[in-house]
Amino acid sequence: MAFGKVPEGIITKDEYDTSIGKLKFHDGLPDEETIQKVYDNLDRSRAMHAFLDMIPMASLEAMRASLVEAGCDACHKAILFESLMDGKSLFLTGNTDTVYVCSILNLERDGPTVIEVPAGAGPGTVNDAYFRFVADMGRPGPDKGAGGKYLIVPPGYDGTVPEGHYVFHSPTYTNFNIIRGFLKDGRPDHAAALWKGGLKIYPLSLVGNQPKMEFFNVSGKVMNTIHSNDFNFFKEINECIQREPIEFLDPELRGNLAAIGIKKGQPFSPDERMTRLLTEGVALGNATARAVSFAPRSAASRLYGEDSEWQTLFEVSDHRWLDDGARTLDARTRFFYIATLNTPAIVLKMVGVGSQYALVFRDEKHQAFDGGKCYSLTLPPNVPAKDFWSVVIYDAQHRSMLQTQQLSPARNSVRHPDIKSNPDGSITLWFSPSAPEGKEANWIQTIPEKTWFAVLRLYGPGEAWFARTWRPGEVREEPEMSRKRKGAPQ
Incomplete structure (x- = not known):
């Protein structure tokens, strides 16, 4: 040069x-x-x-x-949705299908903390202060639903660990613990009693002198758990x-x-x-x-290709959002903006165990949902869910359940046994501000001038879900029903 x-x-x-x-x-x-x-x-x-x-x-x-x-200012205090969650509580895509019990661990104050999970517990998870996975318990955990003692250990702890515990180390002092109980005969009573009678959380240092559990029933209460x-x-x-x-x-x-x-x-x-x-x-x-x-612009978000609006929040099969060593940042942002909880169980294929999710934000013509219109969704026969399935709708503003007169904007195969099937065994759900005449049992209420989106959950998902041989129909706008729905001007 x-x-x-x-x-x-x-x-x-x-x-x-x-x-x-x-x-x-x-x-x-x-x-x-x-x-x-x-x-x-x-x-x-x-x-x-x-x-x-x-x-x-x-x-x-x-x-x-x-x-x-x-009221959860100590590890032995927990909130309990004794009669399920409804639209009054702002929880990112919370649902009306399971009986949540939630607590906060403070490992800096309490040191190693024990969570005794009773037999029969549904999926439970502990996440750290960055919503990273720490432990699974219940059905997807090492106790496999048989119950057991879990010990969550704080960062830097080098003390002794007692035998007979499943031990997990957290990188943070703050940890969030949530466990879900399933409905029995469409009712939450059994699960609520299970938590009250069998769940125990206490510092390891207080073994033999642990405080009695306190549960705060927050069903029907106004709560806001959404970040600013x-x-x-x-x-x-x-x-x-x-x-x-x-x-x-x-x-x-x-x-x-x-x-x-x-x-x-x-x-x-x-x-x-x-x-x-x-x-x-x-x-x-x-x-x-x-x-x-x-x-989302990622093709990996589509469950059934570009012609379908059904989407997944899990674009990679890694709960850390790693793909060939690189973190898929948009996918992580998307998940935590819409949902909570981080566990490998969500992305693993576990036939008949845990749950699987599908989300839909637009109709079959790729238009955002209009709360003033009428839509239908048909689920083909033999929904692959060993335990049950549900459809819940959410407010796009706060990503929590839509707040309507129904309180629980959902339909659930065990909680709503009056859902009517079509002659071929399929089920059609309806979404509109008021029920289309004769469709009341299959209707989920929407709000004019508000957008919404839906989540389909399969509890105990079957092989047909993972093989994609069963898939939900697309959500269709029903203009004629919009005009004729019950209570609408003619």
Whole structure:
């Protein structure tokens, strides 16, 4: 290369027109206006990526705060949906099909903590403060539904571990524990009694003197477990960063948070400029999360190809969202923006055990659902669900159950035995603001001017589900029914 000659490809031009405006340079040096623009863009971008990266953490923190507010300020205190969850409770895609019992573990305060799971428990999971998998219990766990003692050990613990326990190490102090009980004869009584009579949670240090379990019945209560989608999101994140050990996040993720002012041991007090940019970053992050959640561009999200609107939240067969060693970031964002709980059981093929899910956001003509219209969904005969199936609809705003006069916007094959079948054994469900005449038993209520989406759940999924030899029909708009539905103007 001749002296004084610089390859064209490494030269910075004097001006660039970009999405953040015109950027100007003098012999490679940015002018003052350009410097300000790019730093604003850098901080805004870091805020947006912090939102996308930290949705799991913020979601778990919102869950923790809600349970503590409900009275769960010790590990032996748990909330119980004694008569099931309904639309009054804001839980990301919670359902009306199982009897939830939930608790929060504080391993920094309590040290190693025991969870005694009774025989007959449905799927149970422990997740850490970043909603990462720690342990399964119940049917998908090592006790296989026979019951057993689980010991959740805090980070850095090097003490003795007693025999007779399934031992799991958590990288965080805060852990969320949820176990589901199945309905019996369409009723929740059996499962609620199972938790009250058999579930025990206590610090290992109190063996032989453990406190009696306390259950707070929250069925029908107003609860909000959804993370913020505004500037308060960063306050939720800061709460967690201050509480948890520094090693629980890798340096890259922690570094991005530190760059926007969230650092362990230091106050989070952004100035006016940074507050503005963080607020813009949340707006961009929230918009991005909604795009990847409700209109994913990955073909792997489609259960039956481009012609079908049925989708999965599990685009890779790894609960860590790893694909050939690379994390599928949009898929992780999508999952935790719509749902909760991280367990390998969700992505494993376990015929007759656990549950499988399918989501639908649009009708067969690829149009978003309109709460003022009438739609139908036909499930072919022999739904492959050993235990039961259900369809629940959700509000796209808060991703929790749609709040309607029905309270439980769902139909369930054991809870609603009056569901009518078609002559061929298939079942058609109806979605509209008021019931189409004669379809009341198969009707789920919607709300005019509100969007919604549906989740099909199969409990004890059969081989036909995994082989894709059985598939739900597409959701169809029924314009004639919209005009003729019960109570609608003629």
